[in-house]
Amino acid sequence: MAKSTEEHPRLKLEQYLGMQIKRQRQALELKIADVARIAGISQGMLSKIENAQVSTSLDTLSRLCDVLGLPMSKLFSQYDQQGSTALLVKANEGLEVVRRGTEKGHNYRLLNHTRGPKKSFEAYLISMDDASEEFPTFSHPGTEFLHLLEGELVYRHGNQLFQMGPGDSLTLEGEVPHGPEKLVKVPIRLLSVMNYSS
Template sequence: MTKSRHIDALEKGEISFSRDRSDPRLKLEQYIAMQVKSKRTEQGLKITDVARIAGLSQGMVSKIENAQVSTSLDTLSRLCDAIGLPISQLFSNYDRPTGSAQMTKSGEGMEVVRRGTEKGHTYQLLNTQRGKKSSYEPFLITMDDASEVFPTFSHPGQEFIYILKGQILYRHGNQLYDMGPGDSLAFDAEVPHGPEELREVPLQLLSFILYDDR
């Protein structure tokens, strides 16, 4: 629903607060409760203050904030006026999709062993994502042995690397790239690639490998 349709439906009493439990979005009364309480506390108002300004009982305001009651448009309008929240703004984010991001805290990525991994050369898998058409793997790679001899890699997909610290001479096919902090490189991962020379250690880089599953 758009904002105007939400308000019109409230006025006509057409909105049902019983949403399918499988729906990841908040129920409407839960969403209203969250928005009202957040705005009230942001304004530094107590429930008693809001009740007095809006001409409502403290019990009603408390029930609305705890998603224990549905309310009429008139009551909701008075409550929004009391806390300085335009009623049109109240519904502005209601139909926004629920986020499903995956966060990995610093140092909590899973250390993995890949071909060519030696002492002083670690891969930390930060996350993994599998989709219908593509999947990706992001790695935090650390190298601190400048004398290490590295193999070349070749695998399906597209790869993107971003240098965080250190200096490296990186090979892709017959081309060599002198890279430092802030430099990035995107390439076809089926072409042989890998570190040619570590010029300043410790070296740390982010590597994103995108696989096409279509």
Template sequence: MNDSITTDKSETRLRLEQHIARALKQKRISQGYKISDVARIAGLSQGMISKVENAQVSTSLDTLSRLCDAIGLPISKLFSDYDQVGRGAQLIKAGEGMEVVRTGTEVGHTYQLLSYLQGPKKHYEPFLITMDDASEVFPNFCHAGHEFIYLLKGRLIYRHGEKFYEMGPGDSLAFDAGVPHGPEKLLEVPLQLLSIIHYDSDEEA
């Protein structure tokens, strides 16, 4: 446990040092400064600046402040950019979505959630839905947000409120998810569709 914590801290420090090095070097070059110019303005040795720009040393706050002042880079901007870089991406390989239970699971629907690391509040939910049951009875769905569905495989009649839409591969449908909706009839199975539910800031998933 302690080894894991130490490794995480080391990786975080290295990532920060690399970000600082890249940002300082890019700003210096964009300003047309040589390392010798920055060394003279900041009162630092060229060797020290070279090490900082190559992420070879941990930079003190004083040194970092002097470097930022010399090249006209607000130190607050430097760290706000780092925060944005630190927001990672989530790759879900084919077939590895998180399988979840939702309304409809009991009638042959399989749901794979394709994104689930969104922080404390969900802004959207993308599902890969597979249907292999030809039952004529399906539940009504009604929830917050707006939904977009894209049919990948199979054919069906999809209902939204009092309207019915026949859909085939490549067809899409977007609608207010607060209106009762769902499959009315499966015309060709197996069926697979992508469903993306977007939540407004004041809505709850």
């Protein structure tokens, strides 16, 4: 479905820790000799840690973090998050999914959604090409953003009707029943982004 343009190998823990310690030391403009002395280790040992030539004990790592003002918890949580959180979906590669409008001839391609225990947004590219079809109404938590890429339609939100042409956008409260009222000019391509964050 989606690929990043480049795959970077995950850094080994020793490489990551050494890089972060060196980066923090240089940001503070501290010399290796000074940091090593205050942390109670040799200058050679600190150099090896920074260059991932040795594995260090948690005790040594804790002392280095204290000297550099770098919380260990933050250091390890960042290691877990070092992968890219960007996701590229190439044209026509979005995952085709079934939603309430599918039975009416709408085509939904899921462009992406946040991963994890609780999704916070979904993005769809919706295609409609039958001007005579009937439309279901939708309601869901959160906010929805619609951007019309192609075609013309009338979109209903509650008791309001909105005439939309290419380039028009509509932001609406998802709990209020909504959906296409009339397809004025087909084919229609509509970008839909639902934000579930409270």
